[in-house]
Amino acid sequence: MDPIIACRTVTAAHVRWNIRDVGEGEPVLVLLHGGGIDSGQISYGTVLPRLARTHRVVVPDLPGFGDTPGDHRVSTVDAYVTSVISLISELGLNSVCLGGLSLGGGIALGIALHKPAWLRKLVLVAPYGLTDRIPYRRLTSFLVRHPQFSIRLGNWSVSRPRRAQWSLRGLLANKAALTPDLVSLVVAEAKRPEAGRAWQAIQRSEVTAQGLKTCYRNHLSAIEIPTLILVGAQDHLVSPEDCRQASQLMPHASLQIFERCSHWVPRDQPDLFVTAVEAFLDAD
Numbered sequence: 324m325d326p327i328i329a330c331r332t333v334t335a336a337h338v339r340w341n342i343r344d345v346g347e348g349e350p351v352l353v354l355l356h357g358g359g360i361d362s363g364q365i366s367y368g369t370v371l372p373r374l375a376r377t378h379r380v381v382v383p384d385l386p387g388f389g390d391t392p393g394d395h396r397v398s399t400v401d402a403y404v405t406s407v408i409s410l411i412s413e414l415g416l417n418s419v420c421l422g423g424l425s426l427g428g429g430i431a432l433g434i435a436l437h438k439p440a441w442l443r444k445l446v447l448v449a450p451y452g453l454t455d456r457i458p459y460r461r462l463t464s465f466l467v468r469h470p471q472f473s474i475r476l477g478n479w480s481v482s483r484p485r486r487a488q489w490s491l492r493g494l495l496a497n498k499a500a501l502t503p504d505l506v507s508l509v510v511a512e513a514k515r516p517e518a519g520r521a522w523q524a525i526q527r528s529e530v531t532a533q534g535l536k537t538c539y540r541n542h543l544s545a546i547e548i549p550t551l552i553l554v555g556a557q558d559h560l561v562s563p564e565d566c567r568q569a570s571q572l573m574p575h576a577s578l579q580i581f582e583r584c585s586h587w588v589p590r591d592q593p594d595l596f597v598t599a600v601e602a603f604l605d606a607d
Contacts, residue, residue, distance in 0.1 A: 387521020
């Protein structure tokens with residue numbers, strides 16, 4: 324049986340979470356997806372079967388993404404941190420390896436600062452929260468000031484296969500990664516009635532006149548959990564240099580920069596991603 328279809332619903336802190344819970348090995352690896360039009364299967368669908376051969380992998384859809392309904396109480400990065408902590412507690416996962424991509428990486432960093440004793444290892448993939456600089460500042464600020472237009476534009480840009488192909492090129496450097504399966508998953512996610520609303524709420528909270536609200540840079544030295552940071556050399560959203568500086572600030576962090584790779588590392592370079600994550604998790 325394809326392990327990707329092993330899904331179930333868990334209720335935690337009033338949110339009915341949809342999670343993919345696959346594999347039977349140890350340790351437990353919890354993977355958090357990114358923002359925008361995303362879900363657990365969109366970000367990690369190509370790597371889940373391989374990771375599940377040797378690890379138990381728990382991949383939730385964050386509130387407002389995929390098949391997890393939105394919740395107005397969960398609309399800031401801090402609220403997502405609290406909500407994921409509640410989910411991990413509800414699942415009884417007291418010692419986990421936690422990974423996150425982009426927004427999910429920022430949430431993982433927040434959890435590492437709040438619940439370090441819960442975590443054995445940390446995998447940060449082009450993580451949010453390393454800087455207060457706003458990428459594409461003028462465009463981002465305009466879209467935040469016009470939320471309905473932003474939602475309609477974002478959903479329209481991936482609502483048809485050809486549009487989705489064009490839009491996804493900015494997140495992928497490897498042309499072979501832009502598969503029909505990925506395009507169809509993104510198009511289906513964009514057609515959900517609430518698609519884009521959770522992401523827009525997060526942006527309204529995060530984008531301020533002073534810069535991005537959530538920046539953990541001054542707290543990274545307190546994270547003593549063994550950490551692997553992965554980033555693409557062609558990432559235009561999360562700077563490889565910011566990731567390099569973060570790896571130097573964290574006492575037990577290592578950094579891998581993948582060539583011919585942009586922001587969406589698990590999709591862009593799935594083989595390199597799986598190899599790096601498995602080696603890190605298996606190391607003493």
